[in-house]
């Protein structure tokens with residue numbers, strides 16, 4: 114996290130408990146990278162990830178970013194579907210250090 118520029122983190126809290134989070138940073142000038150995110154299993158399907166994404170994109174627009182990019186894998190199906198439902202397009206694939214395929218998604222803001 115220390116090596117990333119313009120890191121932006123959102124937390125979803127239930128009283129003192131962190132039940133969801135979303136972390137991203139500046140990929141290059143005007144382009145944001147949504148890095149990590151998740152929702153506690155007992156708090157899923159209530160719209161928390163969708164709200165975190167909506168607020169991340171709103172922050173990005175207000176801060177001059179024109180696109181947001183993210184990577185995911187086929188096995189993280191819920192996140193893949195969530196991204197597509199929220200307007201991301203699949204723009205390519207790459208192979209990670211473990212030899213697994215990663216899906217590259219991007220959304221114009």
Ligand SMILES: CC(C)(COP(=O)(O)OP(=O)(O)OC[C@H]1O[C@@H](n2cnc3c(N)ncnc32)[C@H](O)[C@@H]1OP(=O)(O)O)[C@@H](O)C(=O)NCCC(=O)NCCS
Nearest residue numbers: 150151152157158159160161162163184185189191192194
């Ligand atoms: C992917 C993940 C973040 C989604 O979190 P979430 O908070 O459950 O997401 P949402 O509630 O916004 O949306 C999920 C589904 O719940 C539905 N939903 C939202 N609010 C709802 C409500 N009030 N009642 C019923 N369903 C609802 C959404 O329509 C969506 O439906 P779909 O699965 O058919 O698309 C979560 O599953 C997760 O943490 N997964 C493991 C971590 C992970 O994969 N990280 C990504 C690595 S790249």
